[in-house]
Amino acid sequence: MEHGSNTDNSKSSFCLVDEDHTLANAVRFTLNQDPRVSFSGYSIPHPSENRVNIRVQTTGAPAQEVLKDACQDLMMMCQHVRSTLDKAVADYKMRNPKGCRYSD
Amino acid sequence: MARRDERMSEGEEETEAESMSESESESDSQSGGEKSRGGLDYIMSLPDVPMKLPPHVELQRTRVLCNADAPNHTDTIQYSGAFASVGVDNSFRLDHFRDKFRVEVIRYSDEDMEFDMIGVDPALANAFRRILISEVPTMAIEKVLIANNTSAIQDEVLAHRLGLIPISVDPRLFEYADGNPLNERNSIVFKLHVRCERKKHLRRTVKASDLKWLPNGTEFLESENSNSSSSSKPKTYTEFTCRQDSLPEFLDNPIGFKGKLGDIIIAKLGPEESGDLEAQCKFMLYKGVLIVYFIQVVLLEEIEDEVAENLKSKCPVGVFDIEDVANGKKRLTVSQPRACTLCRECIREGEEWEKRVSLRRVKDHFIFTVESAGALPPDVLFTEAVKILETKCESVISDLS
Numbered sequence: 001m002e003h004g005s006n007t008d009n010s011k012s013s014f015c016l017v018d019e020d021h022t023l024a025n026a027v028r029f030t031l032n033q034d035p036r037v038s039f040s041g042y043s044i045p046h047p048s049e050n051r052v053n054i055r056v057q058t059t060g061a062p063a064q065e066v067l068k069d070a071c072q073d074l075m076m077m078c079q080h081v082r083s084t085l086d087k088a089v090a091d092y093k094m095r096n097p098k099g100c101r102y103s104d
Numbered sequence: 105m106a107r108r109d110e111r112m113s114e115g116e117e118e119t120e121a122e123s124m125s126e127s128e129s130e131s132d133s134q135s136g137g138e139k140s141r142g143g144l145d146y147i148m149s150l151p152d153v154p155m156k157l158p159p160h161v162e163l164q165r166t167r168v169l170c171n172a173d174a175p176n177h178t179d180t181i182q183y184s185g186a187f188a189s190v191g192v193d194n195s196f197r198l199d200h201f202r203d204k205f206r207v208e209v210i211r212y213s214d215e216d217m218e219f220d221m222i223g224v225d226p227a228l229a230n231a232f233r234r235i236l237i238s239e240v241p242t243m244a245i246e247k248v249l250i251a252n253n254t255s256a257i258q259d260e261v262l263a264h265r266l267g268l269i270p271i272s273v274d275p276r277l278f279e280y281a282d283g284n285p286l287n288e289r290n291s292i293v294f295k296l297h298v299r300c301e302r303k304k305h306l307r308r309t310v311k312a313s314d315l316k317w318l319p320n321g322t323e324f325l326e327s328e329n330s331n332s333s334s335s336s337k338p339k340t341y342t343e344f345t346c347r348q349d350s351l352p353e354f355l356d357n358p359i360g361f362k363g364k365l366g367d368i369i370i371a372k373l374g375p376e377e378s379g380d381l382e383a384q385c386k387f388m389l390y391k392g393v394l395i396v397y398f399i400q401v402v403l404l405e406e407i408e409d410e411v412a413e414n415l416k417s418k419c420p421v422g423v424f425d426i427e428d429v430a431n432g433k434k435r436l437t438v439s440q441p442r443a444c445t446l447c448r449e450c451i452r453e454g455e456e457w458e459k460r461v462s463l464r465r466v467k468d469h470f471i472f473t474v475e476s477a478g479a480l481p482p483d484v485l486f487t488e489a490v491k492i493l494e495t496k497c498e499s500v501i502s503d504l505s
Contacts, residue, residue: 002504016500022234023496029227032182033196064504071497076198077228078494081221082487084207088219089483092209 002064012063014054020044024052030070030077036061157192168397168465172451172458180226180467204468216475217482220398222468229470233394235489241275242479243292244268249324249341252380257371265370269312270477272362276488277353286321286342288351292359293318293342297380300373308373313366317359319348365478398469399444402462403436412436415461418450442471 004012016023024042031040031054039057056063157165169176181187184195204223211218221229248263255262273292281290294315300308321344348354361368401423407415412434416424425439444463451457474482 014504016503019496019500020234022231022239023493023500025227026231026493027497027500029182029225030196033184033194035184035193035195037184068501068504071500073196073198074228075494075497077201078490078497080198080202080205081207081224081228081232082490084205085219085483085486085490088207088209089212089217092212096212 004063009062009064010060011057012055012067014056014064014067015051016054017051019052020050021052024054026074027054027067027070030073031056031067034066034070034073036066157187157190161187161190166467167400168467170399170446170448170463170465172448175465182225182227210471212483214476214481215478216473218471218473221470221472222398224468224470226467226470229472231493232486232489233472235492236474236485239492240485240488241280242477243271243273243275243278245271245294249322250380251324255371255373255377262371266315269315269361269368269370270365270479271359272365272478273359274353274479288321288344288346288348291342292348293322295323296370298373300375300377302375306375310370310373311366312361312368312370314370315361317348319350319354319359320344321348362478394473396471397465397467398471399441399446400464400466401438401441401444402464403438403460404462405460407436407460409434411460415450415457418453420447420449421445423450 002012002014021044024044028040028042031037036058037056038059040055042052042054044052054067056067058066156162163169164177165181168178181194184193186194188194201223206220206222208220208222209217210220245266248259248266250259250263253259253262257265271292278292279290284290295318296310296315298308298310298314321342324341349358360366412424412426415436416426421440421443423438423440423444425437426434427437429435446463446465448463450461451463472486474486476482476485480488
């Protein structure tokens with residue numbers, strides 16, 4: 001859910017339900033590395049409510065688009081991490097056929 | 105002299121950092137077309153502006169210095185414009201990430217694996233760790249129905265012990281029950297029916313392998329009354345529509361406690377003690393993961409002879425080794441940097457030691473140790489965790505659009 005102003009879409013707060021530091025901190029990292037972002041941060045208003053608020057302020061671009069791009073970046077990173085890990089494990093198994101006991 | 109040695113021991117890392125900042129500035133000039141970067145682009149084209157961070161800033165950016173009193177430069181610099189004044193772009197580029205990112209498997213087995221993840225920010229590494237700990241599903245016993253328990257172990261303690269036994273079954277084959285009636289798609293039922301008969305043995309050890317899989321669901325009826333009347337369809341605690349072992353995924357692969365998991369001791373029975381219970385399994389979370397920063401041990405000067413011997417004996421985990429060089433001299437080398445536990449014993453005894461040795465955490469190099477509870481191999485667990493993070497991102501994107 002987005003909370004922003006009607007006239008200026010470059011500053012918005014987003015409220016994500018059922019999320020925690022796991023996603024918020026990772027998204028904050030990608031947001032901060034985006035050159036369009038002038039400020040970004042997140043907070044968990046209350047520890048027993050599972051929601052996080054993410055604040056995004058940009059130099060002009062719509063905050064919603066920037067947040068979406070940040071998530072997209074994160075997804076691409078994840079995909080790369082996955083493929084790299086799979087390759088590394090496959091390599092390891094090739095090199096050490098005896099070293100790993102893989103039952104499948 | 106000191107500077108040269110540092111370079112020598114840092115070797116690979118240093119060149120990596122250099123090539124990284126070069127490629128950073130390269131793509132920076134590519135992005136120069138953007139309107140907001142026009143001014144910076146002009147400055148970058150001037151000959152005298154440095155294109156990469158000065159070494160001391162680079163050191164602060166990429167390393168945590170673990171000094172005798174306190175660790176220094178522990179924060180990671182995320183802001184894209186953090187180094188704009190020196191003309192270095194700190195913004196995120198996917199192609200840089202792809203170039204820098206490396207995974208090196210150190211150890212791999214069915215139960216656990218250790219790998220190095222290099223070129224990843226702590227925010228991301230920590231997200232993976234958090235998901236692995238608390239969001240990747242595993243099957244475990246959740247509900248225990250006890251018909252008879254005359255053992256020395258109380259019902260609740262027994263139920264708790266059962267809940268901690270990992271089951272060798274792929275949780276991806278099941279749905280999350282989430283309050284729905286239990287059926288063959290979201291639950292597993294086990295039966296434990298053991299008795300220590302006086303004639304046969306004095307004591308009996310009940311192990312996880314004594315838990316028998318009930319592919320047809322529970323055998324217990326929900327109410328005592330329906331027991332007497334032999335109605336056509338007695339109501340039970342589960343609503344299995346077909347036998348679980350007739351499903352293709354379990355046809356040749358019965359659910360149980362494979363290998364060492366079967367030897368887990370549940371209880372010990374004395375003579376004439378017995379237990380009769382059923383256990384229903386649903387999603388649970390149980391696995392271990394640990395991430396630590398890679399620690400770099402740097403010798404700031406050449407350490408020889410007595411000092412070398414002294415330093416080698418200081419280290420309780422044997423990070424250092426001594427090699428013989430010409431003229432019968434001995435020189436200290438860092439042979440086992442991974443063994444370092446950061447006890448800082450080597451720099452404890454005063455400033456002169458801190459000038460010889462420097463312990464540094466590498467901010468983008470993580471050693472992951474993933475332990476599996478037995479159901480899935482550790483690399484699959486990790487891949488699942490990464491997929492969960494992707495799903496989270498996807499749901500945010502779809503929520504926003």
